[in-house]
Amino acid sequence: MKNRIPHIGLVLFVLIGILPFALAFIYALLYSFGVVGVVNTGFTFKFWLAVLQSGEFFKSLIYSALIAFVSMAASVGGALWITIQFRQNLEKKFLSFIAYLPLAIPGVVTGFFIFQLLSKSGFFARISYAFGWIREATDFPDLVNDTFALGINLAFITMVLPFFVLLFLNVFKNERLDELSILAQSLGANPRQVVQRIQLPILLKKARILIVLYFIFLLGSYEVPLILGQESPQMLSVLIIREIKQYDLDKISEGYVAAVLYTIIVSATVLFLFLPKRKNALI
Amino acid sequence: MFLEIKDIVKSFHNEHVVKTLNFQLEAHQTLSILGKSGCGKTTMLKTIAGLVSPDSGSIILNGERINDKKPSERNIVYLYQEDLLFPHLNIFENIAFGLRLKKLSNTDITERVSQMIKSLELEGQAKKMPNQLSGGQRQRVSFGRAIITEPSLLLLDEPFGSLDAGTRQRMQVLFKKLTKEYQITSLFVTHDLKEAVLMGDKIGYMHKGQLKVYEGKKEFINDPNTGVQHEIAFWDGLKVNSD
Numbered sequence: 448m449k450n451r452i453p454h455i456g457l458v459l460f461v462l463i464g465i466l467p468f469a470l471a472f473i474y475a476l477l478y479s480f481g482v483v484g485v486v487n488t489g490f491t492f493k494f495w496l497a498v499l500q501s502g503e504f505f506k507s508l509i510y511s512a513l514i515a516f517v518s519m520a521a522s523v524g525g526a527l528w529i530t531i532q533f534r535q536n537l538e539k540k541f542l543s544f545i546a547y548l549p550l551a552i553p554g555v556v557t558g559f560f561i562f563q564l565l566s567k568s569g570f571f572a573r574i575s576y577a578f579g580w581i582r583e584a585t586d587f588p589d590l591v592n593d594t595f596a597l598g599i600n601l602a603f604i605t606m607v608l609p610f611f612v613l614l615f616l617n618v619f620k621n622e623r624l625d626e627l628s629i630l631a632q633s634l635g636a637n638p639r640q641v642v643q644r645i646q647l648p649i650l651l652k653k654a655r656i657l658i659v660l661y662f663i664f665l666l667g668s669y670e671v672p673l674i675l676g677q678e679s680p681q682m683l684s685v686l687i688i689r690e691i692k693q694y695d696l697d698k699i700s701e702g703y704v705a706a707v708l709y710t711i712i713v714s715a716t717v718l719f720l721f722l723p724k725r726k727n728a729l730i
Numbered sequence: 731m732f733l734e735i736k737d738i739v740k741s742f743h744n745e746h747v748v749k750t751l752n753f754q755l756e757a758h759q760t761l762s763i764l765g766k767s768g769c770g771k772t773t774m775l776k777t778i779a780g781l782v783s784p785d786s787g788s789i790i791l792n793g794e795r796i797n798d799k800k801p802s803e804r805n806i807v808y809l810y811q812e813d814l815l816f817p818h819l820n821i822f823e824n825i826a827f828g829l830r831l832k833k834l835s836n837t838d839i840t841e842r843v844s845q846m847i848k849s850l851e852l853e854g855q856a857k858k859m860p861n862q863l864s865g866g867q868r869q870r871v872s873f874g875r876a877i878i879t880e881p882s883l884l885l886l887d888e889p890f891g892s893l894d895a896g897t898r899q900r901m902q903v904l905f906k907k908l909t910k911e912y913q914i915t916s917l918f919v920t921h922d923l924k925e926a927v928l929m930g931d932k933i934g935y936m937h938k939g940q941l942k943v944y945e946g947k948k949e950f951i952n953d954p955n956t957g958v959q960h961e962i963a964f965w966d967g968l969k970v971n972s973d
Contacts, residue, residue, distance in 0.1 A: 622817060623814065629781055630808070632801045633779055633801055633806065634827055634875070635802050635828050635831045645816060
């Protein structure tokens with residue numbers, strides 16, 4: 448009976464976790480090759496060729512990757528700095544509550560708040576007008592729907608940074624970093640060396656899988672770039688949904704091509720990053 | 731004297747944890763310190779290591795007062811009861827940690843670490859990560875990592891407390907061998923009477939923040955406060971009953 452339990456778990460995992468995704472992927476693949484779809488007439492490469500030749504997908508992919516990278520770098524870097532500098536203060540109940548609070552706010556709400564604050568008719572624009580710093584709304588700098596994705600990055604950082612602060616605080620406790628730091632000092636390390644050789648490597652090593660997963664999460668994020676992003680290039684999910692919901696029915700298949708391509712690239716990246724290490728896993 | 735502790739006092743929230751601590755230790759000797767939990771042993775070691783500031787008194791090491799020196803500048807290594815190996819470094823790099831801080835050449839580091847791994851009887855384990863070793867092996871690495879830096883003073887806080895009896899005995903033998911080989915001066919805190927007698931050239935007994943260092947092992951054995959007499963009576967009683 449005991450031996451059956453792991454099998455039941457595996458079957459449930461396949462049924463709930465893998466099967467729906469696999470079926471959706473196969474459907475998208477068939478759609479992208481014109482095998483299924485209202486106006487599609489049979490197997491064709493034309494949608495794939497159209498997507499690959501237009502270059503919009505790859506422009507969007509690079510744009511999304513850059514935004515995700517900048518947001519992750521700022522969030523992880525900021526969380527490391529806050530954790531190392533203010534660890535003892537953050538362990539106080541009220542401050543840890545403040546750190547949890549942003550995690551409870553959905554992405555769409557965060558995006559809306561950032562828009563309310565930074566748009567040309569938003570809170571800061573109005574304050575700037577009231578103080579006489581700008582003469583009209585158009586004088587206020589483009590902080591949302593802008594080329595440099597400042598609004599998107601700010602929203603992402605607001606969402607991700609508190610999570611990593613809490614994660615690093617837990618790693619600090621669980622890995623006994625305070626004791627390891629004292630030991631390193633006792634072996635001759637100065638405070639800078641303790642941070643560089645002990646605290647940073649251990650925190651980053653323990654968080655590396657979550658850093659990659661969060662990067663992928665941001666790469667495929669939808670609501671925030673929909674509210675705060677620019678028209679072109681758009682982040683990937685926004686581009687894919689736009690294509691799939693086109694009035695031009697031919698474009699729907701191109702949307703599925705983009706979705707399949709994105710899935711393949713992300714899956715290949717995840718396998719490349721995690722598979723060799725799993726083989727050598729120590730725990 | 732190599733180590734001189736003069737009138738060290740340390741209190742936490744009006745509680746005197748260490749009271750007028752005075753003792754001396756010659757170079758290359760081990761002072762075993764016996765005492766019950768909460769008697770101030772760990773605070774005493776941390777104070778000497780520079781991890782806790784004393785309220786008053788002097789710590790003199792090799793003729794120099796080191797009270798104002800940072801822990802990293804004292805060349806004193808404090809070892810916890812747990813091995814506390816750096817989890818992100820393999821065994822070689824754990825042992826090499828202190829040497830890398832001293833910026834020795836790679837050749838020198840490789841030579842010295844390999845020699846230490848041999849002394850620790852850990853050949854073939856250099857590339858392994860800490861979680862791939864047994865408790866005894868991890869404790870050996872912990873020793874090696876401390877001793878290889880040639881500390882002026884090694885402070886051991888119940889280092890074998892978490893080991894089983896057999897491993898503990900092997901570690902005691904290894905510790906004696908290494909301290910002799912590397913001419914280490916050390917303070918060895920333990921709960922275990924037998925271990926205190928075996929490991930120390932001198933023995934001290936700490937009670938409610940005060941340390942008494944005995945002139946010889948005989949004096950230590952004869953002092954009723956240390957519990958040795960009680961232990962002897964127990965074993966003698968057992969012997970008589972079994973006869």
